[in-house]
Amino acid sequence: MLKITPYLGILVLIVSIFGFIFPILGYLVPLVFLILLLIAPFRGRWFCGNLCPRGSFVDFWLDKITRNLSIPNILRSYWIRIPVFITLMGFMGYRLILTDGLIHQVGMIFVIMCAFTTAVAIIFGISIAPRTWCTFCPMGTVQRVIGSEQFQLKIDKDKCIECKKCKKICPMQIDVNSPNLRKDCIKCERCINKCPTVALEF
Numbered sequence: 725m726l727k728i729t730p731y732l733g734i735l736v737l738i739v740s741i742f743g744f745i746f747p748i749l750g751y752l753v754p755l756v757f758l759i760l761l762l763i764a765p766f767r768g769r770w771f772c773g774n775l776c777p778r779g780s781f782v783d784f785w786l787d788k789i790t791r792n793l794s795i796p797n798i799l800r801s802y803w804i805r806i807p808v809f810i811t812l813m814g815f816m817g818y819r820l821i822l823t824d825g826l827i828h829q830v831g832m833i834f835v836i837m838c839a840f841t842t843a844v845a846i847i848f849g850i851s852i853a854p855r856t857w858c859t860f861c862p863m864g865t866v867q868r869v870i871g872s873e874q875f876q877l878k879i880d881k882d883k884c885i886e887c888k889k890c891k892k893i894c895p896m897q898i899d900v901n902s903p904n905l906r907k908d909c910i911k912c913e914r915c916i917n918k919c920p921t922v923a924l925e926f
């Protein structure tokens with residue numbers, strides 16, 4: 725992760741709280757969408773592990789209060805991800821169509837989306853594990869679809885001693901030996917830094 729990553733979470737609180745007074749803050753949401761869409765074709769879900777304010781928020785604000793349980797695999801499946809994507813994007817699109825195009829009205833819709841999804845992320849983050857929301861977040865799914873083959877984590881099986889330290893440290897609870905799970909790797913590099921035999925690299 726980047727040096728700035730742990731500090732980005734504050735942006736989520738600023739938008740989700742002060743956005744109701746200053747709706748213009750909501751425009752940070754489409755800006756985030758745009759940045760991740762530009763990065764995903766080259767780096768997959770790198771944005772999630774390095775630049776996403778909500779990813780930073782759940783990682784560094786919830787880590788002391790989470791139950792830290794295993795994230796149920798069903799939440800990673802497209803059976804959950806696609807309906808969540810359609811519901812949230814459909815709702816946002818519908819609300820945007822109903823506005824008169826006024827800047828503050830549009831901004832407020834983004835603020836409401838940010839506050840709602842942050843509340844959901846907090847509930848899942850505390851009751852299961854910090855990054856639970858990130859297993860089915862629509863923007864995470866988009867990045868997976870666009871760039872899952874890019875910038876992949878490689879494992880040197882000759883060096884691996886199966887100590888599982890990488891899985892324990894991974895915020896997405898990814899088993900590095902599972903190609904399907906690795907598509908949701910957020911490129912935070914925590915496993916690389918933890919691996920005692922230097923078996924992992926990008």
Ligand code: SF4
Pocket residue numbers: 771772773776777778779780857858859861862863864865
């Ligand atoms: S999955 Fe969504 S909330 Fe989580 S880090 Fe990625 S874009 Fe941010």
Ligand code: SF4
Pocket residue numbers: 879883884885886887888889890891900918919920921922923924
């Ligand atoms: S931390 Fe390294 S050695 Fe241990 S299981 Fe993971 S890849 Fe293998």
Ligand code: SF4
Pocket residue numbers: 773877890893894895896897898900908909910911912913914915916
């Ligand atoms: S597999 Fe490694 S780089 Fe990928 S999300 Fe997990 S800890 Fe981060």
